[in-house]
Amino acid sequence: xxxxxxxxxxxxxxxxxxxxxxxxxxxxxxxxxxxxxxxxxxxxxxxxxxxxxxxxxxxxxxxxxxxxxxxxxxxxxxxxxxxxxxxxxxxxxxxxxxxxxxxxxxxxxxxxxxxxxxxxxxxxxxxxxxxxxxxxxxxxxxxxxxxxxxxxxxxxxxxxxxxxxxxxxxxxxxxxxxxxxxxxxxxxxxxxxxxxxxx
Numbered sequence: 204x205x206x207x208x209x210x211x212x213x214x215x216x217x218x219x220x221x222x223x224x225x226x227x228x229x230x231x232x233x234x235x236x237x238x239x240x241x242x243x244x245x246x247x248x249x250x251x252x253x254x255x256x257x258x259x260x261x262x263x264x265x266x267x268x269x270x271x272x273x274x275x276x277x278x279x280x281x282x283x284x285x286x287x288x289x290x291x292x293x294x295x296x297x298x299x300x301x302x303x304x305x306x307x308x309x310x311x312x313x314x315x316x317x318x319x320x321x322x323x324x325x326x327x328x329x330x331x332x333x334x335x336x337x338x339x340x341x342x343x344x345x346x347x348x349x350x351x352x353x354x355x356x357x358x359x360x361x362x363x364x365x366x367x368x369x370x371x372x373x374x375x376x377x378x379x380x381x382x383x384x385x386x387x388x389x390x391x392x393x394x395x396x397x398x399x400x401x402x
Contacts, residue, residue, distance in 0.1 A: 307336060307367035308343055314381040315344055318372045319351040327356035331371040334361035340370070 311332060322328065332340040341359040348357055365371070372379045 307333070308339055310368045310381055310383075311336070311340055311370040312343055312347065314370050314372055314379050315347050316351070318374075318379050319347055319353050322374060323352055323354075325353075325355050325374045327358065327374070328353070329371075329373045330357070330359045331362045331365060331373070332359065333365045333367045333369070334363050336367060337361040 311330075315330070318328070328344075330340060330344055337359055341357075344357055344359055347353075362371075366383055368381075369383055370379075370381045372381075
């Protein structure tokens with residue numbers, strides 16, 4: 204029989220050193236792996252939150268820039284529209300002015316036709332025109348009166364303050380005024396233009 208000596212210095216309460224080191228190393232490796240996985244997950248969450256914040260900031264800046272560009276575009280469109288209207292008014296004034304200068308009796312005749320349509324029983328009409336148009340206006344009014352069947356007295360008077368093409372046709376209880384400046388003012392007002400700015 205082999206007898207083994209009794210080992211007095213062996214402490215049987217503690218595990219052996221080789222087992223403790225291996226278990227500790229495994230536990231440490233597992234803790235490091237868990238900590239690494241937790242750190243990676245937390246880092247990803249932070250990176251995603253930062254990316255969302257940057258995207259939100261970029262979208263806000265983009266929407267503000269787009270709103271600014273739209274406002275500038277609207278302002279330019281409104282300015283162009285106002286300029287186009289002013290040009291159209293100037294052109295209309297010039298064309299109308301040239302037409303009135305060339306044929307001032309046309310508008311007077313138009314006003315007289317409108318008046319004579321309803322005035323057959325009126326005893327007399329007074330037509331006021333520019334001084335230079337009295338003879339021509341009188342001939343025109345007589346022709347229109349015959350054409351419309353007007354039999355009352357017809358008086359054509361010259362007025363130096365009336366513009367060629369303007370006229371006032373008056374009878375006992377009414378009248379018609381053809382005033383170019385007032386018509387232009389009404390058109391400018393209807394277009395929403397400032398009469399003081401519009402040349």
